[in-house]
Amino acid sequence: MPQLDLQPARALARLLADRFGDKFLGLREDREEITYWVDSSVWADAAGFLKFETDFSVLEDLNAVDYPERNPRFDLAIICLSMKDHSWVRLKTMLAEDQPADTLERVWPGAQWYEREMWDLFGIPFQGNSDLRRLLLPADYQGHPLRKDYPVTGPPQSAYR
Amino acid sequence: MSQTMITGDIVSRFTQEQLDQNGYTVMNMGPQHPSTHGVLRLVLTLDGERVVDCVPDIGFLHTGIEKTAEVKTYNQALTLTDRMDYLAPLSNNLGYSLAVEKLLGVNIPERVSHIRVMLAELQRISSHMVWLGTSGLDAGAMSMFLYCFQDRERVLDLFENISGVRMMTSFIMPGGLMADLTEGFLDKVKEFLDYFEPHIEMYHGLLTGNSIWLNRTKKVGVLSAEQAKDYLCTGPVARASGVDWDIRRDFPYAAYADYDFKVPVLTEGDSFARYMVRMAELDESVKIVRQCLTKISPSGVYRTDDRKVVAPPKWEIARSMESLIHHFKLFTEGYAPTPGEVFQRVESPRGELAFHITSDGSNRPYRMHVRTPSFPHVQVMPVILQGHLLADVVVVLASVDFVLGDVDR
Numbered sequence: 286m287p288q289l290d291l292q293p294a295r296a297l298a299r300l301l302a303d304r305f306g307d308k309f310l311g312l313r314e315d316r317e318e319i320t321y322w323v324d325s326s327v328w329a330d331a332a333g334f335l336k337f338e339t340d341f342s343v344l345e346d347l348n349a350v351d352y353p354e355r356n357p358r359f360d361l362a363i364i365c366l367s368m369k370d371h372s373w374v375r376l377k378t379m380l381a382e383d384q385p386a387d388t389l390e391r392v393w394p395g396a397q398w399y400e401r402e403m404w405d406l407f408g409i410p411f412q413g414n415s416d417l418r419r420l421l422l423p424a425d426y427q428g429h430p431l432r433k434d435y436p437v438t439g440p441p442q443s444a445y446r
Numbered sequence: 447m448s449q450t451m452i453t454g455d456i457v458s459r460f461t462q463e464q465l466d467q468n469g470y471t472v473m474n475m476g477p478q479h480p481s482t483h484g485v486l487r488l489v490l491t492l493d494g495e496r497v498v499d500c501v502p503d504i505g506f507l508h509t510g511i512e513k514t515a516e517v518k519t520y521n522q523a524l525t526l527t528d529r530m531d532y533l534a535p536l537s538n539n540l541g542y543s544l545a546v547e548k549l550l551g552v553n554i555p556e557r558v559s560h561i562r563v564m565l566a567e568l569q570r571i572s573s574h575m576v577w578l579g580t581s582g583l584d585a586g587a588m589s590m591f592l593y594c595f596q597d598r599e600r601v602l603d604l605f606e607n608i609s610g611v612r613m614m615t616s617f618i619m620p621g622g623l624m625a626d627l628t629e630g631f632l633d634k635v636k637e638f639l640d641y642f643e644p645h646i647e648m649y650h651g652l653l654t655g656n657s658i659w660l661n662r663t664k665k666v667g668v669l670s671a672e673q674a675k676d677y678l679c680t681g682p683v684a685r686a687s688g689v690d691w692d693i694r695r696d697f698p699y700a701a702y703a704d705y706d707f708k709v710p711v712l713t714e715g716d717s718f719a720r721y722m723v724r725m726a727e728l729d730e731s732v733k734i735v736r737q738c739l740t741k742i743s744p745s746g747v748y749r750t751d752d753r754k755v756v757a758p759p760k761w762e763i764a765r766s767m768e769s770l771i772h773h774f775k776l777f778t779e780g781y782a783p784t785p786g787e788v789f790q791r792v793e794s795p796r797g798e799l800a801f802h803i804t805s806d807g808s809n810r811p812y813r814m815h816v817r818t819p820s821f822p823h824v825q826v827m828p829v830i831l832q833g834h835l836l837a838d839v840v841v842v843l844a845s846v847d848f849v850l851g852d853v854d855r
Contacts, residue, residue, distance in 0.1 A: 395677035
């Protein structure tokens with residue numbers, strides 16, 4: 286397998302470090318995938334930086350992972366794509382429970398539903414999202430099922446258990 | 447129709463006062479409407495017959511696949527992926543398998559990659575046949591539906607031939623394929639292509655020059671390239687709006703780098719452009735499958751020989767203790783990739799399908815997130831439908847071609 290060239294990734298990491306100082310937490314390479322970590326306070330700014338000042342201008346995905354034993358509890362990730370040079374990066378941040386993340390809706394309008402989904406399933410509030418309602422589950426649903434402490438068999442009050 | 451009769455929180459974005467003042471009507475389309483192609487509910491605010499606002503309501507098919515995958519071993523979770531985009535299960539299998547293989551760092555034999563390409567393209571043909579048939583039906587061209595489903599049936603027969611199942615095949619699995627190709631399968635594929643290729647011409651004859659079809663689709667549901675990018679649209683929807691992007695060409699996976707095909711791109715962004723892009727894709731898929739036929743040997747290796755990932759053949763288990771242990775370990779525990787995460791995208795018939803799998807070093811995915819192509823395509827509906835006639839809603843929905851199982855997961 287060809288080795289991944291880390292030069293462009295390091296250059297982008299320098300740009301991020303110049304811009305965000307110690308709020309940029311570093312770069313990680315794993316299985317030929319580049320992940321940049323930033324502090325949650327610059328989450329939307331870093332995403333805006335990727336879109337408007339680099340080639341990584343297309344959002345592909347927004348994802349969260351729950352680590353209940355860890356503090357901060359959640360990982361929040363976006364995948365940004367550069368259609369120009371056919372590469373992509375992952376931008377990640379950590380969020381404590383109930384800590385709101387800044388919305389990316391102003392950067393990519395399409396992030397709106399992805400954030401609603403994460404609010405629905407993980408209970409991550411997104412500050413500034415124009416319409417933060419439940420998306421997949423009914424409006425009166427209790428709990429956030431993709432959290433690790435939510436039983437796979439359904440809510441405790443469910444009649445179908 | 448008043449707002450209050452709609453239960454839950456989903457209503458028009460307008461207040462009752464505004465509705466009354468402007469004489470707007472709130473109308474519920476779906477979830478049981480045949481043209482929503484599944485169970486999608488659209489809350490339409492209408493000014494006469496014009497759509498002023500549209501609020502999509504999804505989640506009727508939410509089955510918690512991402513949550514369920516967390517308690518299944520990697521091999522078991524494969525069967526869940528079939529059920530997301532139920533019109534293109536093999537594309538889902540392919541995306542999932544590639545993601546798990548990337549997580550494990552397994553190399554796949556070349557023949558397997560070529561077979562995967564062939565199956566993915568046959569799946570594209572069958573999926574596009576459902577799209578073409580149903581969108582024709584929605585616009586009143588009933589015969590399209592009958593012809594297209596006949597052709598789709600032939601593809602499903604091919605899948606049945608190799609896997610024993612018509613739809614939820616799970617045939618592509620991490621580490622290779624479930625089984626080798628059956629005897630004479632490649633001849634059957636060739637037979638199908640010879641049968642199918644003239645049909646594309648026939649469909650063009652039935653619809654492309656049809657003045658009713660042109661009136662219904664041209665300049666209807668226009669999406670600009672900027673909007674397509676901002677709303678994460680991919681696949682034929684984005685390509686019809688002038689976004690020249692195809693994962694098969696731009697991030698080649700499986701064996702796509704070895705194939706010669708064009709990526710059809712149009713710039714109009716209307717329903718007709720989406721139709722033409724998909725029709726051109728049918729031609730390209732046939733071309734790719736024909737190339738596959740020259741590259742695939744009728745029988746041969748169909749799995750990786752990494753015993754930690756796929757079970758050894760039966761004859762080996764009877765003779766070797768080590769193989770027996772491998773077999774036992776695989777079917778009781780499965781395999782455990784090292785901690786980390788992967789993001790693997792494939793071009794499904796509907797657009798970009800990506801699996802984002804996080805491993806914590808155990809034998810089950812710690813988190814499996816699926817970036818499905820249909821999800822953003824439903825989100826963009828209010829943008830496309832703004833100002834359209836109610837009758838056009840049906841055509842636009844059909845031209846975007848989403849699958850609700852894919853949206854809700």
